[in-house]
Amino acid sequence: MKKVLKLIEERKQEFAQLPLFQYMQDKSIHPLQRLAWAPCATPFAIGFGHLNKYDFRKEPTEDPIQKIINRHTYEDDHHWIWLLEDLKKLGFDKTMKFSDAIKFYWGDETYKTRQVCHQIALHTFQQEPIIVLAAIEAIEATGNVALALTAEVANELQQITNKSYRYFGQHHFCVETGHATGTEEVEQILENIELTDKQRDKAFKIVEKVFEVFSESVHEMMAYAMNHPVGEKNQELPNKMSMTFV
């Protein structure tokens, strides 16, 4: 598994260079604008809860790797609730016709993001647990990159709004270790697992797929942020002079 973990680390470093992550670090841009893509995270966050609950979790099991997966799913199956809280605090929870909300959720601007959990479910379907765990490790690596940066932006925003953000802020970053959670020394356990050539090939493929679908989603979110500047359409940019932001 060492080679798989090495590949994940390499892809993680490349993933961190995507334009959205550079954009999020640009302090000349208002922190709320740097999170203008936040509504697009909804299909991912809700889909991810389901992926953990209905696809990754398999109970009961005697398989030690599946047990690691199962424990991990209980941490990652409910974070979407934090996202909905943050969307409200960020001012993205405006009244919208039900049909418009559905068009956004299932529309072209979130297509790639909806594909993330769908593609991961397809590629992990009926795979042995160690392959699924390789996918989870890759997913956690992407989460670690994104959440480290959203936590910085959320912290800047908190200085202005006095609000804390459970999904985008430090809270989420702290519960996501960058690895499967719920099992002590999981990294050590993973490193010591010997894979067959066939398993390694499958794990490599799934890791590449995970980074591919997340990268496409991140590009899509960047495009959304560019096309939907905050501060337009009755959304007010909070500043230190005006604390009226809801």
Ligand SMILES: [Fe+2]
């Ligand atoms: Fe999470």
